Amino acid sequence: MNNLFVYLEIEDGVVADVSLELLTKGRTLANTLGCHMEAIAAGSGLDKVGEQVLPYGVDVLHVFEDKRLFPYTSTPHTAIVVNLFKEEKPQIALMGATSLGRDLGPRVSSALGSGLTADCTSLEIGDHEDKRAKKNYTNLLYQIRPAFGGNIVATIVNPECRPQMATVREGVMKKEIADPNYPGKVVTHNVNDYVQETDFAIEVINRQMEKSEINIKDASIIIAGGYGVGSKENFQLLHNLADVLGGEVGASRAATDAGFTEDDRQIGQTGITVRPKLYIACGISGQIQHIAGMEESSIIISINTDENAPINAIADYVITGSIEEVLPKMITYYKKNTK
Amino acid sequence: MIDNMNFKIIVLAKQVPDTRNVGKNAMKADGTVNRSALPAIFNPEDLNALEQALRLKEAYPGSTVTLLTMGPGRAVEVLREGLFRGADNGYLLSDRAFAGADTLATSYALSMALRKIKDFDLIIGGRQAIDGDTAQVGPQVAEKLGISQITYAESIDKIENGKITVRRRLERGIETVVGKLPLVVTVNGTAAACRPRNAKFVQKYKYAITPSEQEKAAEELQPLYKNRPYLTLTELNVKDVDADINACGLSGSPTKVKAVQNIIFQAKENLKLDASNDAIEGLMKELIANHTIG
Numbered sequence: 001m002n003n004l005f006v007y008l009e010i011e012d013g014v015v016a017d018v019s020l021e022l023l024t025k026g027r028t029l030a031n032t033l034g035c036h037m038e039a040i041a042a043g044s045g046l047d048k049v050g051e052q053v054l055p056y057g058v059d060v061l062h063v064f065e066d067k068r069l070f071p072y073t074s075t076p077h078t079a080i081v082v083n084l085f086k087e088e089k090p091q092i093a094l095m096g097a098t099s100l101g102r103d104l105g106p107r108v109s110s111a112l113g114s115g116l117t118a119d120c121t122s123l124e125i126g127d128h129e130d131k132r133a134k135k136n137y138t139n140l141l142y143q144i145r146p147a148f149g150g151n152i153v154a155t156i157v158n159p160e161c162r163p164q165m166a167t168v169r170e171g172v173m174k175k176e177i178a179d180p181n182y183p184g185k186v187v188t189h190n191v192n193d194y195v196q197e198t199d200f201a202i203e204v205i206n207r208q209m210e211k212s213e214i215n216i217k218d219a220s221i222i223i224a225g226g227y228g229v230g231s232k233e234n235f236q237l238l239h240n241l242a243d244v245l246g247g248e249v250g251a252s253r254a255a256t257d258a259g260f261t262e263d264d265r266q267i268g269q270t271g272i273t274v275r276p277k278l279y280i281a282c283g284i285s286g287q288i289q290h291i292a293g294m295e296e297s298s299i300i301i302s303i304n305t306d307e308n309a310p311i312n313a314i315a316d317y318v319i320t321g322s323i324e325e326v327l328p329k330m331i332t333y334y335k336k337n338t339k
Numbered sequence: 340m341i342d343n344m345n346f347k348i349i350v351l352a353k354q355v356p357d358t359r360n361v362g363k364n365a366m367k368a369d370g371t372v373n374r375s376a377l378p379a380i381f382n383p384e385d386l387n388a389l390e391q392a393l394r395l396k397e398a399y400p401g402s403t404v405t406l407l408t409m410g411p412g413r414a415v416e417v418l419r420e421g422l423f424r425g426a427d428n429g430y431l432l433s434d435r436a437f438a439g440a441d442t443l444a445t446s447y448a449l450s451m452a453l454r455k456i457k458d459f460d461l462i463i464g465g466r467q468a469i470d471g472d473t474a475q476v477g478p479q480v481a482e483k484l485g486i487s488q489i490t491y492a493e494s495i496d497k498i499e500n501g502k503i504t505v506r507r508r509l510e511r512g513i514e515t516v517v518g519k520l521p522l523v524v525t526v527n528g529t530a531a532a533c534r535p536r537n538a539k540f541v542q543k544y545k546y547a548i549t550p551s552e553q554e555k556a557a558e559e560l561q562p563l564y565k566n567r568p569y570l571t572l573t574e575l576n577v578k579d580v581d582a583d584i585n586a587c588g589l590s591g592s593p594t595k596v597k598a599v600q601n602i603i604f605q606a607k608e609n610l611k612l613d614a615s616n617d618a619i620e621g622l623m624k625e626l627i628a629n630h631t632i633g
Contacts, residue, residue, distance in 0.1 A: 115593030321614025
């Protein structure tokens with residue numbers, strides 16, 4: 001009772017990185033609170049989930065195996081989580097801030113009347129004083145997230161309602177195994193005790209999933225473009241440099257919103273957090289929401305026609321010029337000096 | 340079953356500050372957000388939602404598109420904007436008691452308004468609003484109404500035998516799903532852009548206002564409101580929708596803001612270069628020499 005729960009996203013029996021990252025964070029939080037961490041696996045073909053997640057410090061894995069539970073649809077998965085939570089009364093519940101987690105989380109929170117904070121960039125345990133009600137709370141989950149276009153960071157708490165729910169994007173938390181031989185147990189539930197036939201209201205008639213070939217999270221060199229790149233065509237200049245240097249192409253939200261490149265490439269508070277050894281920011285003005293996702297890069301080069309672009313303040317090298325001029329030169333002189 | 344082929348569609352829309360273009364002047368010297376420097380706009384993904392609704396209205400003649408927005412009095416601008424683009428009417432849900440609502444209290448208020456409006460087959464909204472980016476209100480409204488949901492929609496393909504077919508855009512692929520009406524659909528920004536204003540509708544609806552605005556309107560406009568009922572937009576308050584005041588606004592919000600911090604980044608010392616051949620070659624040599632690249 002009153003443990004920390006993580007909902008696992010599973011595709012073809014493989015647990016998603018975002019869930020493993022949440023387990024890593026969840027283990028730390030559970031240690032601070034002195035409670036157990038439990039995980040929920042709902043889907044089909046789940047026999048290898050235990051070996052994937054227990055090493056992250058899962059004390060109890062709840063398994064709901066049923067062909068009808070894969071692919072994910074909202075209502076049956078909501079029913080499982082809600083009914084399990086009514087039995088287990090968790091104090092904290094974490095989910096990925098993915099299209100799945102952001103579909104499931106709000107529905108669960110509404111059904112339980114508990115607060116949910118989306119897209120947290122940090123989770124901590126701390127106390128809270130409600131001065132007006134003259135009440136003190138200990139060991140609440142601090143749900144820390146950017147707000148207002150990333151210009152402020154808010155710390156949210158849910159003093160009264162349980163579970164305290166939060167979603168976190170992929171790539172924000174680190175992924176780390178706690179103990180390869182962690183002694184967790186697996187509990188298999190009878191799905192029909194939790195889900196009714198009428199919950200299967202949505203039918204998936206076609207599904208085409210691709211393994212993403214974009215991996216900016218682990219890239220050591222990132223060439224990122226902003227709105228200043230100007231067009232989809234100009235993004236090719238970034239790809240050309242990335243190909244030569246062995247890097248990946250990233251983007252600011254303004255660039256992905258404008259359709260210059262794929263959403264998967266978005267770096268920032270509402271995208272992926274990256275820590276490469278070299279970050280080349282091309283035509284990125286440097287809104288806070290972007291900077292928060294890349295400021296830990298070892299070396300930052302900013303290429304911008306505006307010598308006062310805010311991003312220049314955190315750059316190690318500032319090149320004042322257009323990307324059309326600078327990027328091809330970088331390729332030329334890289335090639336020339338590496339033979 | 341008689342296949343009824345016209346649908347009552349409700350579009351959830353929100354007026355938001357335009358946080359996408361937060362420039363230098365949007366932050367005050369003390370580091371707080373200067374809200375007055377940000378224009379209030381129709382939430383972008385709600386416009387994508389409106390477009391899907393208007394397409395259904397065209398595909399199934401006789402269907403109607405009704406806007407519902409919650410906000411202060413000025414949020415009526417969103418209703419007018421929707422009428423200019425082809426919606427049929429609009430509701431403004433407005434009450435001081437709604438102030439400070441988090442997503443749960445917001446969805447409660449909206450769901451009560453929807454219960455009052457009652458007659459709907461489909462509710463469409465944007466996936467999320469740019470001032471919060473939570474994507475929670477759509478699913479929470481669906482849950483509160485006890486109906487299902489289809490989120491992350493990119494297009495609504497058809498409605499047949501009371502079932503809607505929707506193509507969803509997920510991080511790593513696409514999915515086509517079928518669900519029985521009524522339900523809630525939330526639409527992605529990758530969906531078709533909303534059509535522009537139609538001059539004919541602008542003419543027709545430019546004086547469309549709420550009763551409380553009408554009281555303040557010029558004398559010579561009053562006959563207009565009497566003679567053209569479509570210029571009166573419905574206002575709903577807490578009482579009108581039978582909402583429990585304790586479930587609304589700040590008191591109905593389980594999440595509380597504990598602290599707000601403005602972000603200030605530590606400026607570094609940097610090396611300034613121009614785009615000359617020598618400067619770029621020098622930089623590349625340095626990066627190669629210190630094994631950053633190569």
